[in-house]
Amino acid sequence: MAKELVKGNIAIARAAINAGCQCYFGYPITPQSEIGEYMGAHLPQMGRVFVTAESELASINMVIGAGTTGAKAMTSSSSCGIALMQEALSAMCIAEVPGVIVSVMRGGPGLGNIAPSQGDYFQALKGGGNGDYKLIVLSPSTVQEAIDLTYRAFYLALKYRNPVMLLAEGMLGQMMEPAEFGEYPYKDPDVTQWALGCSHNREARNLVSLYMPEGALEAKINKIFEKYELITKNETTYEEYMLDDAKLVLTAFGTVGRIAKAAVNKAREVGMKVGLFRPVTLFPFPDKELHEVAKNTDLILDLELNKGQMLSDVRSAVFGACPVEFYGRSGGGLLSPDDIFAKIQELYEKIDNKKAAGVV
Numbered sequence: 001m002a003k004e005l006v007k008g009n010i011a012i013a014r015a016a017i018n019a020g021c022q023c024y025f026g027y028p029i030t031p032q033s034e035i036g037e038y039m040g041a042h043l044p045q046m047g048r049v050f051v052t053a054e055s056e057l058a059s060i061n062m063v064i065g066a067g068t069t070g071a072k073a074m075t076s077s078s079s080c081g082i083a084l085m086q087e088a089l090s091a092m093c094i095a096e097v098p099g100v101i102v103s104v105m106r107g108g109p110g111l112g113n114i115a116p117s118q119g120d121y122f123q124a125l126k127g128g129g130n131g132d133y134k135l136i137v138l139s140p141s142t143v144q145e146a147i148d149l150t151y152r153a154f155y156l157a158l159k160y161r162n163p164v165m166l167l168a169e170g171m172l173g174q175m176m177e178p179a180e181f182g183e184y185p186y187k188d189p190d191v192t193q194w195a196l197g198c199s200h201n202r203e204a205r206n207l208v209s210l211y212m213p214e215g216a217l218e219a220k221i222n223k224i225f226e227k228y229e230l231i232t233k234n235e236t237t238y239e240e241y242m243l244d245d246a247k248l249v250l251t252a253f254g255t256v257g258r259i260a261k262a263a264v265n266k267a268r269e270v271g272m273k274v275g276l277f278r279p280v281t282l283f284p285f286p287d288k289e290l291h292e293v294a295k296n297t298d299l300i301l302d303l304e305l306n307k308g309q310m311l312s313d314v315r316s317a318v319f320g321a322c323p324v325e326f327y328g329r330s331g332g333g334l335l336s337p338d339d340i341f342a343k344i345q346e347l348y349e350k351i352d353n354k355k356a357a358g359v360v
Helices: 008-018 033-042 056-067 086-095 121-125 143-160 170-174 216-235 255-269 287-294 311-318 337-356
Strands: 004-007 023-026 049-052 073-077 099-105 136-138 163-169 176-179 238-241 248-251 274-279 281-283 299-304 324-328
Touching (some): 008 099, 008 143, 008 163, 008 170, 023 056, 033 049, 056 073, 056 086, 056 099, 099 143, 121 281, 136 143, 143 163, 143 216, 163 170, 238 255, 238 287, 248 255, 248 337, 274 287, 287 311, 299 311
Parallel strands (some): 023 049, 023 073, 073 099, 248 274, 248 299
Antiparallel strands (some): 238 274
């Protein structure tokens, strides 16, 4: 299939339709509004459901309603809009309701600005809702990967009956690059044993996320965390780039990963042994895999468009196997390949000096 030039937000919307998205509920907010615009122009023509909700709160609760029937339902928003959905996302997890949430990040805190940012890592991974729960979180670095991970998001949501978030930056949502769509590559699981309206013999469901009998809530939480362990075992994905002999390893997610790759290439051209480790699934985070990388390198440099939100997960995974440094910008400030290369030069010189002094 030939590639075509496509904007990131439009690519996500088209991929969602190809994946069989039956219902889209959303409220417009920059820099992801094109997703809702595209869905509004195409879903009704296909006999599917499109609703411009009165708020982000309404849209995510509509996703819950559709998801309980086994329908492929989706919403999209950005940063401060996603913040309003946190209680509902917590409820989806405990009630085991599938759904896809696209978060195209902008600068924050608060209303912030509309510049690209990665300031919502904590929001997606640590959760603003109450209680013990986890979203499956996928992080694309290219428009092609945004398409592929949108397909995967719908599949994983149904497979594990859990909300899945596609976490992208405004930069990816607005950029255009060649990509191809192909066919939806997954065989969806049977939903008839649990979905409302499918069977008189379906399992009993608690759809209000309220578990009052003594021990009932703890038992339910233990059950969903067994599921999270299974997700970690089966679905963890990451990219390794030029790591075989790397003595300085960059960690980055999303579009910063592609920027970092350009800096790695530049460093390699001048003989510096630098590589990149990029998590694709942020939950499950590839902590075991990163720890193995850390055991065979001298230093890790974590790169983010925030003040170090993934840094805590990187340090936890490394677990003292090597030192970890951080370099980032926030509030919509961007890192360039030249910025990263300059930091690589600084740290690489320190590594060499320590080795010469017998410290490393």
